[in-house]
Amino acid sequence: MFATEFLMKYAKGHDELMPVSQQYKNPFGGWGASLVDGLSTLVVMELHEEFEEALPELAKINFTVDQKVSVFESTIRYLGGLLSAYELTNQKHPILLQKADELGQALLPAFETPSGLPPHEWNPVKGLAPGNNTLIAEVGTLQLELLTLALHTQNQVYAEKAQIITDFIDSAGYEHGMYLPGLYPSGLRADKGRFTDSTCSFGAMGDSVYEYFLKEYILTDGSIPQYGYLYTRSIDSMKHHMLRQLPGTEFLFLPPYDTRSGQAKNFMDHLTCFVPGMLAMGAQIFDRPEDMVIAKGLLETCVYMYRSSETGLCPETWFASDTDKYNPLTYARSKDEIKHSREWWYAEGKHLKAFISCIVSPETQSTKSMDGKYSSR
Template identity: 35%
Template sequence: MTPFRHWFLATLAASVVSAEQVQKSCLELPDSAAAHKEAVKDLFVTSYEAYQKYAWGHDDLLPVSESYSDGRNGWGASIADAMSTMLIMNLTEWFEQAVNYTADVDFTISNTSDTVSLFETTIRYVGGFISAYELSEKKYPVLIEKAQDLADQMVYAWVGEQSIPYGFMNFTTHQPTVATSNIAEAGTLTLEWNRLSEYTGNSTYQELAEKSVQHIINSSVPLPGMPAQGINPKTGNPVGGYVTWGGGSDSYFEYLIKYARLTNTDDNSYADAWLTAVDTSMKTLLRTSDVGNWLYLADYDDDKNIRHVGSHLACFYGGNWILGGKLASNDTMVNIGLQLTDACWNTYASTATGIGPEAFAYASNDGNYTGGAGPDPGQFAFYNAHGFYITSSDYILRPEVLESNFYAWRVTGDTKYLDNAASALSSFQDFLPTTVAYTGLNDVNDQGSTQIDDMESFWFAEVLKYLYLTFDDPTHISLDDYVFNTESHPFKAPAAKDTYGSVSPQPVPWQPFSPESTSTAPLPLVSSIPALL
């Protein structure tokens, strides 16, 4: 990176927590929104009543077999994940029941033989408890006590002087599972552990989380600002050179910009790292499909090849770029985020059920390489009609497309995003009901698809919350007042600072990648610099 570009990004990073407003002012909902909001609440009530009857105290309801599973150590993950949504939906009696249950759980011991995931336990339990504590006006300190019980066990994931924690812990022996990790697991702790330090007065949690992220920020990278997906906690070195905004990396990038906003920190390294990743992605990873001109973020593999692949999980990136672009007063980033969101929504609009698949692929003007076989004849026909083809057809109740759609609505006020949410709601009502509650599908492109017998806790935490808030009063849980963790638990953010110098590049059109472009081609972000001089 040239010194000038480094200066520009650092200056832009300093403006990220300025007083720039994220949400569009004076958003108005159509009359239909109220009925849609109530319909989403009905989905929650039906689902939770079934959970109470068939799976109370366990992690997930199995709605087809009317049973339960304990994939998150048997502490009641659905209860932890549902609490913040209950408060947002004003289901106060259920919330108090959930608090009473949580108060009696011993979180220092796993109720299953499984090891404890540092990442999943942080985003679901710790994040869920802290968010519920805040949303309930801090009336239930036991929620912070239980979050601290968990964190006090998880600190053993950092061994000796290692900066990177191991991903899994045995709570009984305090021994981690010695194995490689990834930057999402190691880099998605800052929001929750910062808040835990604030409420307990113990800075250790924040220091450990920040130490891990700072190590990743300053590590050697395959692309500027974009660390490899894998990492070795023992050595701190990257494992391989695979770069993606998808699973294994996703929430590391997500939290960089969110942590800068949540803390209003004077340390610009978090925002700078996010801006550098976006800068690199605009230059190296953005691709338009050669059918439909849909905009995607490609992967970059160990052999330095572009893989034209996408996933439901990665579709958070639209909302993340919209949020970060607003914080940085950069319309180019916002507009790209909106295009990414539209492309992800197209994966819903194109299937027989109106629900998007787990994974997909596409072709661009530099080919259709995915690291595996190209599309078969059936996929090729689907691609020619829709600008992507399905590589994994299941839907496991993921939220990311609706998450980005929510950000797009709150930032633009364009009612097409309300129409998208209403369409998804209708599809859920038509295709996800089972014997009790709702569940996933094995094939979103088959209206007669068999169902997946699992209702993950993030159905309560994320899917139904993002849908509900899309139809809710826009001043409720405003994006100017709250920062969502990656499990959609909102944390109250301080008032944005107005003491930073503001850099506001003029929006410029993003130019699609062409095979003839060189590594020195100007980026959309940087090409606007002359307007600042």
């Protein structure tokens, strides 16, 4: 509650509060990002007075500004904030949907590219993009908001724009710069519909596209199998190619991966710590028990990075050089344990013979006849 009062006093109508200097800054269009993005939080926390105080500020927002704004940030912060608050308050406040629709209309022209992918930034007044570059995390993290906006406004254009992007992601192949199914490189050209690098990441610049595959499937109650397929295909490829284990521990490591060279990086960033929650949800929805094991292993790594810090804060990035490719047969076993188990089995056959002699007595020994059946002797 104090934070809300502080924001309203020193940064009302602006994007971010600078608490030490009691100033503000506007990296997200200057439309009041913190306030709009926090509307649903106010509702969930039952801060009804603060929520009612914030509503009049929405009418002052002008989404048609002569400046470049981030299509991605505008969608997740403003559209997401407005629509979630609209649903959580049982659609009692029409201003929430009205402003969401206004923003949607301001952003729609950004999707009119040859590929259907919006660029990173867009100027709503000039109708121009300062560049053609974007990220897979940005174009793949618009669908929930656009589908929800289409539902409440009954304007299916929003859903159509979202589906065009999804279909592009689904069908992207080698000619678009893909090297492994389901593992999407980070950089994209919106004008050409082509990836600009070969590094896949479940951390920065790639993270939320995989999360949205799963949440789109949940949002539509599983009625669109494509969303579920996109999720499971990516997770299967991630487990096969990207996932690493630290020998002798329960720690799992998910670094960025060069899909062209097949080389994993030696670092993992903090944003990747969303993956355990995503995998746990997917494990329940699609009945994939191994994904729950992996979720726990990645979570152990993230928790350790907090607990091992003197401040109790997790670093933005951490490095691990001694990792092996994930293997469910050797996971959580040390190299010595693995080596010993193999030596025990193959050491001149003596252990195998001793094992057989212990469980098979002369009275119960059997022979196999030519027809493949067993008979006692």
